[in-house]
Amino acid sequence: MTSTTTNTGTDGRITVRISDPGELIAAVPHLLTYRPGPSVVLLNHGGRERMITPVIRADLPDETCEPDMAGDLVRAVLRHPGAGVTVVIIGRHPGHRAPPGRLPHDGLARRLTSTFGNAGRPVDHALWVPEIRGGARWRCYHERCLRGVLPDDRETVLAATMATSGQVTYGSREEMARLLDPDDPAAITRRQHMLDEAIDNGLMRPVAANKTQQTTAASSAPDSRGEAEPADFIAVRGAPPGSSGEAKPTGHAAMDGAAPDWFGEAQSAEHLAVVRAALARAVAGDFDLSDEDVVSLAMALSDLTVRDRCLTTADPPGEPPSTAAERLWLELVRRTPMPERAEPAVLLGYSAYRRGDGVLAALAFDNALAAHPGHRLAELLRICLSHQLPPDTLRRLSDCQEGGLMPT
Structure with missing residues (x-):
């Protein structure tokens, strides 16, 4: 089954449709324009044809700060119209130890899922991956336990589409x-x-x-x-990107x-x-x-x-x-x-x-x-x-x- 398709609109914009969770994780560096380290990333599916906008990224918090961060992130997403959210957690906070049988930052994922649900914005997927690289194994926090292997994010349809349009994906925020x-x-x-x-x-x-x-x-x-330091924020135009x-x-x-x-x-x-x-x-x-x-x-x-x-x-x-x-x-x-x-x-x-x-x-x-x-x-x-x-x-x-x- 084809999980990624493209379509060119009458205005010349290319839309990339992604249905596989692994390919959606692999899209994160291109949506952010750089490869993130340990992070929590929220992809808001909203507007026409569930276009991803915005994408919000933050460093993974210490466990004691997870409730406050979850509330801040949910409020930031809810400022934008949408029909659903994908939560992607990458790696783990230094010193974090996941309880036996649970994925890292399970509490943060559950808190985000619950808070979004209570606000009427369901979480379609809550996913964890140790890092974004080809061959890394990803897992789902939901009980249905989806899992898979990431494709090489440099060789996806989205990567090719972004490169064709002249957009660059950097190796890190520091490089950018x-x-x-x-x-x-x-x-x-x-x-x-x-x-x-x-x-x-x-x-x-x-x-x-x-x-x-x-x-x-x-x-x-x-x-x-009294303004807090912002998380990274991307409002993606055109392609979900x-x-x-x-x-x-x-x-x-x-x-x-x-x-x-x-x-x-x-x-x-x-x-x-x-x-x-x-x-x-x-x-x-x-x-x-x-x-x-x-x-x-x-x-x-x-x-x-x-x-x-x-x-x-x-x-x-x-x-x-x-x-x-x-x-x-x-x-x-x-x-x-x-x-x-x-x-x-x-x-x-x-x-x-x-x-x-x-x-x-x-x-x-x-x-x-x-x-x-x-x-x-x-x-x-x-x-x-x-x-x-x-x-x-x-x-x-x-x-x-x-x-x-x-x-x-």
Whole structure:
């Protein structure tokens, strides 16, 4: 019997249908975009044709923390519509000892199954596997005791489909994080000197906003205290996989909740031209950025009215233009000194979040906060991610901006 089939829709999207639990476990690295270590992974089957969205992963907890984690994970999933859930537990927490005759973390699996059931979202499968690799034996926590052997996850239909679409599955979360590492420390230092010189020459001097705008913006920002570190969150799409004194507070003031860096209209127009030219080159496949290009773009994105307009480049998510823009933000993250690096990092995170890649989004927001601690937009988006807000709910951030940055 064929357990995996594919279908190409009229919009060109490929749908992969998986019916075998072992192949569903093997799909987890591709759905997460990296191979997880010891984890609990929840696959929410919802929407049309039981598409998997979202996928939520967390490190396995200590046994004493299992009740709280189970409640948090269930609440996160229930924010999304769905008809059922698959629970996949990978490996075991260090020091965990399963009782005789029981699978590791049996209590966590049972608690998740019971809590989801009470909420009207049944658990279709609760599965355990020591690690995700070809040949590993998986078991089912349910009494029917399904079991089997994992296929090589690199050779499945889903793996081939993802590779064909250009999506990469990384060996670990750490390997994925290295995507954002600076490309050349000497070049970063050289560009830092160039930026310092530009600031000294007054090329980045903002026009001061009036005190009323600053106070209004700061008081309207949500309180970010008491937020927990989020688990990895993936919303899978498709396959189961400028102004001066009278400025309106729509840029830095509205989104970052701090004293805004207003630039004059002429400066902002120049910055927009720099960004448009870079986006046009990116759409054409040209990501070869000179030191001067990086510095000019860092200066342009420091104009936060321009930065906020760049949020519009994330739409439509996953399409070639927005993918090119996201690649440009990634290149700038790797090439831009701190603290200016925070702006392309938050744009990268927003784009990744909008297309459902919560792992990359979290890495990018963390990068932005490391480059600029207290960066308000990064903090707010990180909170949205920690609450697993669906990506579509963020669209209002770009909808309220004037677009027209991408080439036509």
